[in-house]
Each structure stands twice: as C-alpha cells, then as structure tokens.
Amino acid sequence: MALRAFGNKYFSSFALRAAVTSKVERNMSSSILHKHDGNLKYHTLNITTPKQFVYHVELNRPKQLNAFNKDLFVEIKKCFESLSTNPDCRVVVLSGLGKHFSAGLDLVDAMKLSQELGAVDDVARKAALLEHTIKLYQDSISSLEICAKPVITAIHSGCIGAGVNLITAADIRYCSEDAFFSIKEVDIGLAADIGALQRLPKVVGNESLARELAYTGRRFGATEAHNFGLVSKVYPSKEACVEGALELAAIIAEKSPVAVQATKANIIYSKPRPNQDGLDHIRQTNKLNLQSEDFANAAVAALTKEQPTFSKL
DSSP states (O other), X not given: OHHHXXXXXXXXXXXXXXXXXXXXXXXXXXXXXXXXXXXXXXXXEEEEEEETTEEEEEEOOGGGTTOBOHHHHHHHHHHHHHHHTOTTOXXXXXXXXXXXXXXXXXXXXXXXXXXXXXXXXXXXXXXXXXXXXXXXXXXXXXXXXXXXXXEEEEEOSEXXXXXXXXXXXXXXXXXXXXXXXXXXXXXGTOOOOSXXXXXXXXXXXXXXXXXXXXXXXXXXXXXXXXXXXXXXXXXXXXXXXXXXXXXXXXXHHTSOHHHHHHXXXXXXXXXXXXXXXXXXXXXXXXXXXXXXXXXXXXXXXHHHTOOOOOOOO
C-alpha cells in the first residue's frame, strides 16, 4: 500500500508538472520548429485527412493504372518529406485509386528518358543522366522509410514492379484478397534498382524466396504474400482493406508521437546492426524521451484508467 501511495504521489507530481506547460505554447513552438508546406499541390497524388492526425495518400493516376512516371516519383518524395515534419500528421495510410494499386513503371514515360539519352553522344554524360534519375527514384521510394511517421499501405489488385519496391519501404502492409504481386523488372531487362532487392529479403526473412521472386518475376497472390510475411493482414475487398488500415492508423495516432516516432527510428536503425548497437541507440534516445511530458501523461493515464492526450510534435 505504501508503495502504491508513493507511486500515485510520484505520478501525480508528473501530471501537475505536465499540466503547467501551456499546450498552446507547445503547439506554437511546434509550428516554428517544423518547417513543412501544408499547401503543396499534387497532380499524381490525392491527399485527405479522414481521421485526426491521420493522412490518407492515394496514388492518383487511375487511367494509367497508377504506373510510375517521373512526376509521381517526384511528388511521392515531396509528399512524404512534408508529412515527416508536419505536426498535424502522426500516421500515413497509402493506397491507390482505380483498378490497381500500381502497374509498375510507366513505360511510355521511360521512353522519354531513352529519347533524352539518344540525344547525348558521350557515354559519361549518358551515365550522369541515368545516375541522377535512378537516385531520384531511389530517394522517392526511400522517403516512406525515412518519414518519421509510420506508413501503412493498403494494397488492392495489381502491385507490380515499382509498386512492390514502394510497399517494401512502408512500415505495415495490408492487402485485399484480389491483390497480386510481381517483381517485374527482370521481364523488361532490368535489375530492380529502387529498393525491392535490398528490402524484400529483410521483410520476408527468406533470401531463397526473395531471390526466386526477383529472378523469375513470377506473380504471387495475397495468400502467398501473407504466408511468407510480405503483408500482415488480408481483407475481402479494397474498401475493407483501406478501412482496416485507417482504423489501425487511428489507434496509432492516439499514442504518444514521441514514443511512436522513436520506436520507428530505432527499428530502422537496429535492422542492419548488432543488437547492442540498437540498444545503445535507444538508450541515448530514451534518456531524453523519459523526461518528456508524454511519459508522464501516459503513466498517469494508465494509473487512472483514462485516455491520454498528447501535444503535437
């Protein structure tokens, strides 16, 4: 009883200290510290806010089956860089408008690049143009992983080539029963160069399978994708899948943004490193975060059985 009383008194002092600081002041400072463009306009993406602190980003080239052209790559990068520092965003759901999630690389757009290369005689200058383009596309896909906020993908129907590269950079993947996947680059004479070869073996934990899929470009469906861990849940329809992703996003958005973003950062940091490196990283993070008002608020809420609320970050 004495220990419990001490604990309640201890956490009450935490709550009192947290309450003294004005949330208005904190949110004002948040807008000063985090530079983002909330008025960015996109042609290849549709962005809505269906739930508090949840942003829904939809690939918006339905007539082209959401195939990736240069504009889409550029706008994905801009979008996720902006959302990463947007204090009104805590979780992102990514899906596709139209018949398919994505048909992969837009070959018509790719031919424009071939024409540009054809106008350049020198091999070094052709290589420089390709280097710049490939790096831009790589950075676009990586922007999901680099984004400080968790990214949940809701995949329906076709997810081909660049689409597979994109979803492997997300935190969580859901799909509908009609979803099918293919690392298609090998069938157009390319090695996948924007992330699938690096991320898929880590995602599924089976290098033999990852190599098989990359070498053959074969199509596999939702059940197989779920069985080997590419997706964590399968829904009967696209609508149900998107709704499930949004419901999960809303649950995550209610958590401390300090805790969630630190968790994502540590998981990404720890993945290619020894366990001790990850432990060292989170220790350095939490020696600061344990002093955050979020820890005090969450602790008090746990003791009082109340739902905590957290300031913008």
